[in-house]
Amino acid sequence: MNILAVLKMVPDVVEELEVGDDGKSLDLDFLRLIVNERDEHALEQALLLKDKHGGAVTAVAIDAPEIDDVLFTALAKGADRAVKITGVEEGLSTRAAASLLAQVLPTVPNLLPADLVLAGCQATDDLDGQTAAVLAHGLGLPYLGIVSQVDASPDGGKAQVLTEFPGGVRGEFEVDTPAVLGIQASEKPPRYIPVAKVRAAMKSQTIEEVSAGAQPEASLATVTGMTKPESSAKAEMLDGSPEELAAKVGEILSERGLL
Amino acid sequence: MAEATAAPDEASCEITLDNLLDFPEGREILSCIQCGMCAGTCPYGEVMQYPPRRIIKMLQAGLLEEVFTSDSLLNCVACYACMAKCPRGIRLTEVLLPLVKEQVFTQLPEIPAELQKALENTLRYGNPMGESPRKRAQWVTTTDVPIRDLSKDPERVDVLWIPECYMSYHPRGQQASRATARVFQALEVDFGILGAKEKCAGECARLVGEAGLFDKLMADNIKLFDKYDFNRIVTSGAHAYDAFAYLYPRFGFDQIVEHTTPFFARRVEHLKPLLTRKLDYTITYHDSCCLGRHNGFYEEPRTLLQAIPGVKLVEMAHNRVNSICCGGGGGGMWLDTYYAAKGHDRLSDRRVKEAIDTGADVLAVSCPYEVSRFEDSLKVLGYDDKMMVRDVAELLAEALEP
Numbered sequence: 001m002n003i004l005a006v007l008k009m010v011p012d013v014v015e016e017l018e019v020g021d022d023g024k025s026l027d028l029d030f031l032r033l034i035v036n037e038r039d040e041h042a043l044e045q046a047l048l049l050k051d052k053h054g055g056a057v058t059a060v061a062i063d064a065p066e067i068d069d070v071l072f073t074a075l076a077k078g079a080d081r082a083v084k085i086t087g088v089e090e091g092l093s094t095r096a097a098a099s100l101l102a103q104v105l106p107t108v109p110n111l112l113p114a115d116l117v118l119a120g121c122q123a124t125d126d127l128d129g130q131t132a133a134v135l136a137h138g139l140g141l142p143y144l145g146i147v148s149q150v151d152a153s154p155d156g157g158k159a160q161v162l163t164e165f166p167g168g169v170r171g172e173f174e175v176d177t178p179a180v181l182g183i184q185a186s187e188k189p190p191r192y193i194p195v196a197k198v199r200a201a202m203k204s205q206t207i208e209e210v211s212a213g214a215q216p217e218a219s220l221a222t223v224t225g226m227t228k229p230e231s232s233a234k235a236e237m238l239d240g241s242p243e244e245l246a247a248k249v250g251e252i253l254s255e256r257g258l259l
Numbered sequence: 260m261a262e263a264t265a266a267p268d269e270a271s272c273e274i275t276l277d278n279l280l281d282f283p284e285g286r287e288i289l290s291c292i293q294c295g296m297c298a299g300t301c302p303y304g305e306v307m308q309y310p311p312r313r314i315i316k317m318l319q320a321g322l323l324e325e326v327f328t329s330d331s332l333l334n335c336v337a338c339y340a341c342m343a344k345c346p347r348g349i350r351l352t353e354v355l356l357p358l359v360k361e362q363v364f365t366q367l368p369e370i371p372a373e374l375q376k377a378l379e380n381t382l383r384y385g386n387p388m389g390e391s392p393r394k395r396a397q398w399v400t401t402t403d404v405p406i407r408d409l410s411k412d413p414e415r416v417d418v419l420w421i422p423e424c425y426m427s428y429h430p431r432g433q434q435a436s437r438a439t440a441r442v443f444q445a446l447e448v449d450f451g452i453l454g455a456k457e458k459c460a461g462e463c464a465r466l467v468g469e470a471g472l473f474d475k476l477m478a479d480n481i482k483l484f485d486k487y488d489f490n491r492i493v494t495s496g497a498h499a500y501d502a503f504a505y506l507y508p509r510f511g512f513d514q515i516v517e518h519t520t521p522f523f524a525r526r527v528e529h530l531k532p533l534l535t536r537k538l539d540y541t542i543t544y545h546d547s548c549c550l551g552r553h554n555g556f557y558e559e560p561r562t563l564l565q566a567i568p569g570v571k572l573v574e575m576a577h578n579r580v581n582s583i584c585c586g587g588g589g590g591g592m593w594l595d596t597y598y599a600a601k602g603h604d605r606l607s608d609r610r611v612k613e614a615i616d617t618g619a620d621v622l623a624v625s626c627p628y629e630v631s632r633f634e635d636s637l638k639v640l641g642y643d644d645k646m647m648v649r650d651v652a653e654l655l656a657e658a659l660e661p
Contacts, residue, residue, distance in 0.1 A: 014384060014391050030393070034383075192370040195382060196471030 001055035001152060004111070005043040006101065006119035006135070007074065009033035009064040013124065017228075024223045025091065035070045038120025044186035045150055046118050047078045053152065056080040058111060062088050062097055068207060069198075076193045076201035083108055087212045094126040095134055095220070100212060102138020108210050112139075113178045115152060116159060121145045121182030129182055136180035144173055145182035152177060273509070276323070276358050284354045290347045291315045297341030297351060302584050302606050303334040311341045311351050314359060327362040333371070333597065335360065336606065337466040337589025339552040343580050352553070353505065357466055360589075364468025371597040374590055378469055381476070385458030386424040387593065396454040398433040404440040407451035409487050417449040419489035420519075421503075423496030424459050425627035431634065432627050438656035439495055439519055445533050445659050446526050450493070456483055460499035462549075465506055467590025473506070481512050491515040493522050495652070497549040497626035498588065504554075518550060520625040520651050524559035527566050534658040537569035542654070543619035544572065545610065545633070546582035547626035560625050560651050567658040575613045583610045587628035607636040615642050622648045 011017060011026060012034035018027040046057045058081040059074035061067050071082035085104050092100065106112050117139070119132040129145055136143030148170075149162035161173045164184060238248050253259045279285030291312075298310035308331040309317065317323050326332065335356055342352040349355070364370075370378070380389035399406045409416060420443070425432040443450045461476030484492070492514050494500050503516040523530065542564055550556040557579045564572055577583050584591075586598075586606030598605065611633050614622045622633055630648050637643040649657075 014389065015393060016391075188369075189372060189375075192375040192378065194365055194469055194471050195475055197365075199471060 001049065001053050001115040003046040003049060003055065003057050004114045004117045005046040005057060005059050005079070006117065007039045007043065007059055007061040007070055008036050008097065008123065008131070009067060010036045010124045019226045019228060024226050033065050036120050036123040038122055038183060040190045041186040042118040042120050042183040043074055044188065044190040045183050048187055049150065049152065050078065058083060060105065062100065071207050072201045072205070073193060073198050075205045076197040077191060082207045083111065084207050084209050085212050086209050089215060094130045098131045098134035099138055100215065102135050104210060104212055115177045117141070117178065117180040118183050121147065121184045132180050132182035139180065142175050142179045144175055144179065146184045147181045148185050149187055150181060274354065276362070284350050287347065287349045288315055288318065288355060291349060292347065294346060296344045296346060300340045300344045302336065302338060302340065303603065306601070306603055307331050307334050311356065323359065326359060327366050330367060332360050332363045333594065335589050336584050336586050336591040338548040338584035343552040357468070360468035361470045371594055373596055374467065374593040377593040378464060378472060381459050381464060382472055386428060387459065388424065388428050390428045392458070393455050395427045395457055396452060398427060398436055401433065402437040402440055404444045406440055408454035409451040410454040410456040413487055415488040416451040417490045418493045419487060420450045420452050421457060421492055421494040421496065421499055422452065423494055423499045423627060426495045429631060431630045435495065435627065435630065435650035435653050438650065438653040441656040441659060442523060442652055446529055453483065460496060460502035462498040462502035462506065463590055463592065466588065477507055477510065481507060484514060491517060493517045493519055495519045495627060497547045501549045501553060518556070520550065520563065521556050521559040523655065524562050527562055530655070531566050534567050534655065536658045536660050538567050538654065538658050539569045540621045541571045541573055541619045542621040542623050543575050543614050543617045544623045545614065545629060546579055547624065547629060548584050548588055550625055551582050552580055560623065563651055563655060564623060567654060573617045573619050575617055577613060583613065585610055585629045585632045587632050592628055605636065607632040608640060611636040611640060611642060615646060620646055622646055623651055623654060624648060625651050
């Protein structure tokens with residue numbers, strides 16, 4: 001079976017995020033991008049299905065800083081192809097990026113139809129989880145999101161999918177393939193790949209570059225402003241011996257009618 | 260024309276399992292008499308399917324593949340005990356074990372989660388905790404001691420101080436960093452740090468078998484050090500010391516490298532009159548594997564501790580060459596959960612029980628990994644009100660206070 005894993009880069013929140021001079025976007029000077037964690041799970045799930053049923057996995061991404069490292073890592077982990085979409089303007093909205101993928105992927109030779117297209121069900125900059133859904137819409141394929149388990153028979157034309165809902169409720173679905181799935185978690189944690197193997201992949205394998213061509217129209221919604229969260233009230237810290245602290249806590253609770 | 264800056268020819272100078280016998284340290288292995296000292300002294304020898312003695316025999320018999328596909332060597336905490344005790348002087352921890360572990364690591368079906376995270380963090384952020392590289396030197400703002408950041412002010416300096424990861428990020432490590440800076444200041448050492456540019460030396464990556472990660476860190480660090488003008492590197496990391504002193508030189512690195520503890524010990528006469536505050540402590544010193552067994556720095560930390568007025572030094576049953584590993588080396592720092600799941604005794608627990616038996620109230624250390632490991636074990640075993648863990652530098656700084 002053929003599987004596409006869609007990878008995208010998001011801001012790495014290990015560094016503090018700052019608002020840029022325009023007041024409506026992130027300051028990119030100190031920002032470093034990292035592959036979306038759930039997309040790593042999507043890739044892992046694709047690789048697990050390949051391990052189980054055979055076939056081929058293609059990692060797909062829109063060009064971004066450090067994306068080559070991410071794609072070579074995918075190749076080293078066991079992906080068969082890596083496709084990078086170039087010539088894309090910076091700062092595409094989630095919706096625009098998903099529309100672009102839907103527009104460009106069918107033009108890549110020998111890529112579609114794939115049995116499954118897996119993407120992360122969410123990202124730090126896409127809490128709505130639009131990417132996979134908009135992509136499915138654009139490709140005219142069925143979509144299931146918040147997926148935590150997938151199986152498919154190599155020739156069956158159907159996939160069995162477990163999706164998760166709030167409160168621990170799970171749904172079992174069967175979906176016709178090809179289909180797009182928004183992956184919440186792969187069945188096993190994403191595998192480790194030794195650095196030497198990534199380096200070997202960089203030497204022996206190549207990333208296919210595909211030009212994006214005409215860009216889809218801008219998002220229907222635009223960002224008008226971005227601010228850092230402001231703290232509204234401060235916590236009051238109590239000092240003293242354990243006895244004094246206990247007395248103070250008791251006082252505060254009774255003052256507020258909580259005792 | 261010869262190229263002075265040519266990269267080392269890895270194929271010819273790097274020892275591998277395939278070309279072992281082309282190197283004197285590889286041929287040593289043939290001299291093994293299967294006495295089993297290595298397996299007997301190994302702290303995890305009894306839980307290893309393939310302790311060092313068996314690995315050598317498997318190698319001689321051409322059956323090493325079986326060792327590669329077992330996770331046995333994940334139990335190796337790279338403590339140098341087998342190497343120190345080998346009557347034939349076979350360099351197990353330095354040469355053979357890392358090569359075998361590299362194969363084991365590559366073939367492991369799954370890397371234990373904490374270890375995987377630590378390695379991924381080290382690759383991406385230059386520290387195993389996954390902290391911001393930009394905040395590496397943030398602790399500097401919490402000390403009054405002026406510390407020059409060479410990445411901002413690159414003028415020549417005598418000592419390039421590499422605090423290393425735990426001393427930069429771990430709250431207890433930062434306390435030891437402040438203390439170390441205070442001792443440098445008292446000794447009037449001209450020193451500087453690399454600030455946010457510093458990154459992990461990579462010794463644990465090498466000794467857990469992630470050789471590619473080590474190679475990358477080493478290449479980055481050698482390139483970084485080349486940019487600055489200094490006389491010597493002094494590091495607080497016992498493992499970083501080993502990386503700079505043993506691993507990097509194989510690739511042409513030739514800086515003078517010291518660890519802070521022996522560096523201070525060589526200046527003990529200068530330090531003594533400054534240690535004016537009496538510390539009424541009974542101290543037992545834990546010999547770290549890298550500084551002790553691997554480098555023989557047994558007397559240096561003890562000399563420093565005895566220079567502190569009021570200190571009474573007592574020894575644990577296992578000391579110096581017989582010291583018991585804290586369990587943090589060779590990747591063990593991130594394998595506690597894995598060992599616990601296997602039902603192994605925690606080595607840091609074993610060690611603090613011995614420390615408690617001495618009746619000391621301070622357990623002194625020289626390796627930044629040990630502070631968190633021993634404090635954790637003291638808490639787990641309920642001894643945290645009986646004993647404190649202190650870096651030697653912390654004790655020196657305390658004795659410097661008026």
